[in-house]
Amino acid sequence: MTPNSILLSWLASVERSDAAGYLPTDLALLPADVQAALTHWGRQILVPAANPYLLAAGAQHAVHLSTKTTNDLVRSVHEALGVSLTVIQSLTFVLVRVTPATPAPDDAAALVHTLAALLLVPESRGPQGSFEPAETTDRGPIFSSCPGADPMILDDWRARIDAGVRDGEPFFFFYKKDPRFLGYASGAEHWFDEHFRESVATAGRS
8 A cells, every 4th residue: 555545545434434423422431541542642633722622622522333444433523713623533543624614725735734733733743844745636635744654654653644635625634653563453443442332332222
């Protein structure tokens, strides 16, 4: 797989989860390790005003249980800094989708850089603080802080941060890469323990 194909594969997986649906939840009901990861990555990536895991954000949270083609996901939606934010986390990535209050300009690169400055803490904008063109797809352009870096062998999550506009919607994508290992752990699509999965499945059937 090429660096960009890994990104596109995970974006497609999230879109399959969108189609399959999410079930509402409260952060306090999530497994402790999941809560800790959400809190950690929210602080690592987003400015406080854009962080959906802070109580003051008033975000709506929901979960998707993994299938054969999707990952366990936590989705958090709220309004912040004049935009609508959807933050989706799995065990291996964070996806931030942005819906601007006004129609997006034609200059996708300028839009990505403007939103990055608004929403992201400086260290989550890449080593150089900017995004370079990585690929143009039929659904929109992709940018990366380091297009040549392979997400499978990153030695630090900051080494490659991706962004783009997909079907008119800006996004930012972060790899939760453990530098001690090549690639990502087998079974990484599973994040929730069986007790939590069963409780969510039971609530969904009721």
